[in-house]
Amino acid sequence: MNSLFLTLFSLIQAYQYYSYQEIVDTFKKLEIDHTDVFRLYYPTKDLDNLRYLDCGDEECQFFYAEFAQNPNAADLPTVLIAAGFHGDEVIGQNVVTELAKYLTSESKLEFLNNRRILLYPMVNPYGYYHKVREEMGKDANRDFNVDNPSSICFQTNAARGLAQVYNKYIIQLGITFHGGDNSISYSWGTCNHKQNGMATESPDDSAMEMIARIMKDIAAENNNLQIQQYSIGRMTDLVYEVNGGYEDWAYAAGWDRTNTCGNRNSEEYLKPSSNARALTYLIEAGFLKQPKSNTLGTIETTNQMLQNWPPLHFYDQKLLTKYQQGYGNINRNLMASLSLIDLAKPYLIAKWDGEKEMILNFGGCYSVTKLTIIRSDKKSIIQDQNTTGIWDQFNKGYVLPNITKNDLFEISYQCDVKQFKTQRNPDPKLQPQSYFVQSRINDTYEYRFDQYLVQNTNKILYRINVSELNHTKINSLFETQQVSIYVTTQSEDHQDQQISPNQNNNKKEHIWWLLAIFIVLSFVLTILLYKYCSKKQEEEVMEMYTIQNEAKL
Numbered sequence: 001m002n003s004l005f006l007t008l009f010s011l012i013q014a015y016q017y018y019s020y021q022e023i024v025d026t027f028k029k030l031e032i033d034h035t036d037v038f039r040l041y042y043p044t045k046d047l048d049n050l051r052y053l054d055c056g057d058e059e060c061q062f063f064y065a066e067f068a069q070n071p072n073a074a075d076l077p078t079v080l081i082a083a084g085f086h087g088d089e090v091i092g093q094n095v096v097t098e099l100a101k102y103l104t105s106e107s108k109l110e111f112l113n114n115r116r117i118l119l120y121p122m123v124n125p126y127g128y129y130h131k132v133r134e135e136m137g138k139d140a141n142r143d144f145n146v147d148n149p150s151s152i153c154f155q156t157n158a159a160r161g162l163a164q165v166y167n168k169y170i171i172q173l174g175i176t177f178h179g180g181d182n183s184i185s186y187s188w189g190t191c192n193h194k195q196n197g198m199a200t201e202s203p204d205d206s207a208m209e210m211i212a213r214i215m216k217d218i219a220a221e222n223n224n225l226q227i228q229q230y231s232i233g234r235m236t237d238l239v240y241e242v243n244g245g246y247e248d249w250a251y252a253a254g255w256d257r258t259n260t261c262g263n264r265n266s267e268e269y270l271k272p273s274s275n276a277r278a279l280t281y282l283i284e285a286g287f288l289k290q291p292k293s294n295t296l297g298t299i300e301t302t303n304q305m306l307q308n309w310p311p312l313h314f315y316d317q318k319l320l321t322k323y324q325q326g327y328g329n330i331n332r333n334l335m336a337s338l339s340l341i342d343l344a345k346p347y348l349i350a351k352w353d354g355e356k357e358m359i360l361n362f363g364g365c366y367s368v369t370k371l372t373i374i375r376s377d378k379k380s381i382i383q384d385q386n387t388t389g390i391w392d393q394f395n396k397g398y399v400l401p402n403i404t405k406n407d408l409f410e411i412s413y414q415c416d417v418k419q420f421k422t423q424r425n426p427d428p429k430l431q432p433q434s435y436f437v438q439s440r441i442n443d444t445y446e447y448r449f450d451q452y453l454v455q456n457t458n459k460i461l462y463r464i465n466v467s468e469l470n471h472t473k474i475n476s477l478f479e480t481q482q483v484s485i486y487v488t489t490q491s492e493d494h495q496d497q498q499i500s501p502n503q504n505n506n507k508k509e510h511i512w513w514l515l516a517i518f519i520v521l522s523f524v525l526t527i528l529l530y531k532y533c534s535k536k537q538e539e540e541v542m543e544m545y546t547i548q549n550e551a552k553l
């Protein structure tokens, strides 16, 4: 009886595949239930000369969701998770649907509130409905205006719909899910960026690789479900090069060569193409295009793992093994997506044990540099050149001792992005071009597109009032949830006003200390000199006395 109950329970908790109609219904219901934060858009609505695509009795529906707590905020970092270019590669559509359910749930992680997350579950709904690769005989992922020898591009409703997302938002980071291989890959993947049969290095290659590594680690492997660890690398090398592929378009159409598209109305695609500079990943989500249902994983495992964010345990085999039974094809890709979304903007997690220790964790960063912590009494100043962020496997958090509930702190730092600048041999020979990398490495970066804005995200200042933290006693970093996140990143001007006086005070304090040390040293020197002189005089007197005595002899 007990085992029957357990089997039933795990069936309820197990992820299942959704049909085309279930995905449509799920998104529409989520919009009704969460209108303030979850809105649907229909990107092909205003396009002319669309193909008629049947999904059963109805025309196929092209839609995506925007999740944002404050959708009117101009500078929310924007991440696009898209799936289903190829209708018979079916993991991604289900991952994106589960992501939509998670984002609108009560238990979602706090950092997600400071992101704009665009979820495009079925780029090619016709393909998903009919379980075929192409959109009525045309491959949507060969239909973009990069390295495209075809006389006409943007022929599919799928490519035209997805391009319209770039007509509205500034996308900084993105994923597209495919299937049939087991890899996370990035630019270049077009035929015109190749040398000796291999992909050349894009100007953002270092950042692409670093983030791919983080996603690979969190996606992990699971021998119980025959899931292997993802390989990472450039698309041409891991998958194959294509003409007119979306991922290179999303990354480079805004600055690299593009084609004209024959008879297609250029007004439709010129503006979105000019706005495409997103770091974009192609995830081939497993060797099978449709993995068995019993390898999808369980919702319970996702919930357990998310309670332990930041996900330090991905580097700890023992802890990972604990979760492995239920860590399936949906879980791993959901977590990889969340890790990319996490990296879109730096944030801080502060935990206080209620007695004296406070632990800081630096989210959205791999490692941290120029960390300065100033206590409100200005007597305690900590400066640390290098510490770790939540994605570093050695991250244990930064411990501040002797904390009382009356303490106030100013904490400033930068995510360490030195490696983002170190391309060995970029093709073409340019600085990093993506919005994401520029917003981290360029202090004065600012880009506007209609009402939206990207600017530097790497000058970070937080103010923490310890008395406002939840005083829950924390036993261990792994087993407890974060108690508070402060995301009040201030503008540079504000930082100058707030930080500079403290630094001036420090300088004044240093001068007083130096003066005091100088006075004490002078005093000691005077005494020593006096003693030395009187001893010398004494010796001279003694010498004279001896000489006189000797003369007497």
Ligand SMILES: [Zn+2]
Binding pocket: 085, 086, 089, 178, 179
């Ligand atoms: Zn595919």
